[in-house]
Amino acid sequence: MEKQNTHLSISEISGFFWQIDQKIQQLHTCSSEDFLALNGAFKQFYKQSKELESNAKELFSLVSGSDGTVLFQQLKLFYLQLETDQISLSHFFRDSKKSMEGISLSIDDSFFPLKNLTQDLLTLKFLVANKQLNSLCNDEAKIGGLIAESESILTAVAEIRNICVSSAKLIAQFKLGYSNGVDVFDVQATAHLEAVDEILEYSHSAIVLFGEKYEGAKGMLASLSAKTEQTTNSIGDIVTKLQYQDIIRQKMEHIQASHKGLIRELDDKAGHNDEQINSSIFSKIRDIAELQAAQLIHANKEYQSAIEVITGNFTSIGQNLGDIVQLCKEFTNGNVENEESHFLQLSNKLERASKVIHQSIQFSKKSIAYLQGIIKLTADFLDSIEKLPSQLESLNERLQNVYCLEGLQSNTEKQITELLQDLNSNRQIIVTSQIKTDQLLETLASSVSNNAMLGKENGSLVKVADELQAVLVKLKEKSSKVENILSKNLQLGSTVKVSIASSVEACKYYDFFERVIVEIIGELNQISEMVASNRESPSSIGDNLKNIKRLYTMESEHNIHENVINKNMGNQENDSNTDTSQQSNIEFF
């Protein structure tokens, strides 16, 4: 190739370098704008991604963390306690009903004997009065004693009869109280047990759901951890690559500094026509041009790689954050038809459970009150007839003693004897009923006493209700947090997605940077070709570039510098055997 240096004057070469310097200045501007925009975007994504990750972690930890474990245990304990209470209540209602029915039947057994006794005692009263009248015709000496004895018997008869009448009334009261309440008690107890059954089902499904979520959260935390690690790595890469703006800036400043030195030198020598000086400077220009081209190629590679890595990692972060949002959404609500979170569904179900338990407490209180009423009526009846058998026994003995009811008897005496047999028979029935009722009452009273605590302040049901309330408060708190976090994450996720897309699109100088670098290298190539014929001896190449090396501060610049020198030294050695025209075809790409 024909030597071309003769086509360019030193001033023209100086002008070329000025143009190149202007272009490098443009590169500074575009690199600064691109990187500052990316940096601003990064700052925002970094904050948002950390917030999103932290939210997601908090979300999963709400269930799988120690607080969640405690809540899960509380829920299970509540279920077990409610199940136990359900069985107790069921037995209590069943046994109470059975006892009441038994008492009712047993009291019924006394009703007719008491009625009979009332009638018999009235008859007895007349017979005793009749006997008293008859005795007036007998021995006067005995009249006083008999009358007194008869009066006393009549008083006893009247007393016993009153007891029979009032006891019969108590039976009627019992029957009224029993029949008024027993159906309601039965129906309500059944309804109540069914409601508790439903709550048990709710609670069981809540435990299953919580269990699934509890296990799910652990898995989600592992996925989140993997996503977080990916994001952290992407962030690390972005941070590393963003620093290249400063590195590239410094490299271009070093190139500019070397150009400025060269321009000064060219300007100094512009007026000289000394062939040797010109030859020396042309040789230097060629070496510098080649070196700077190599430095710029490297800088461009770093720039392109940095932008690609940054935008690629932005996209990757966006994808990861989108995945995290999806994880959160799936975790809180797998059912797309229902927008409520699982936590809200759970707390709503348990809220209903809480109402049923409070109704249960009220019902238990009413049931206990009703049963205590029955117990009182039964006890009043038993108190009433407590002395009846002994009084009848005593009456029997007295009648036997007073009226000598053995041997030959008058008609009245016969009637009294028959009546006494009837009284005795009824007394036996009452005694049997009394014993049976007493036993049943004891059973019922004991059962009521044992279960009376159910609805009281420190009773089991109240405790269960309190436990449930505590679970509910926590669940609601969690539900509210979950809703809040989810809403934040959804918002963050969509914001980040849009921001990342626009940030990637905003890298407007990506192509521009490369185009300008290509132009600069083209111009450096051109300069190099034009001054190719003036290459000095190999020993001077290192000297030509020595001063430039001092401008470099970075290892990579030094390496490129050495490579270019070594390459040229090699080329110059080859030059001795080849046509020098081949040198002008050196390409830097």
Place this chain on the structure above:
Amino acid sequence: MSKYILIIDDSETNLMLLEAVLEQEGYQTILARNVADGLKAMQAQKPSLILLDLLMPKRSGIDFLEEMKQSNHFDDVPVFVITAANDEHKPQVMKFGVAGFFTKPVDINALMIKVKEILNS
């Protein structure tokens, strides 16, 4: 109370980067774009740590270290040098007793580990 870190760097991108990462970790940051601003900021509030760039226009990081050394008041403030320069400045810098020397591009995770270590020690 959060730790306060002074960052001195002429590169806007580096300042923004370090600010973003450090603040996310809960540290307070003050940014200075040159040595003079860095010295002023340090006088106004004593930092817990200084992240210092070496190669800056007008006055370099080494100038900052020299001024800092002159005042005994800041002897206990650790300095991490972060520079794009090769290791040739390292021996000179280490004479000032800097706590760390990082070459750009810095591995941010490694830097954060060192920052936490030094601020927790």
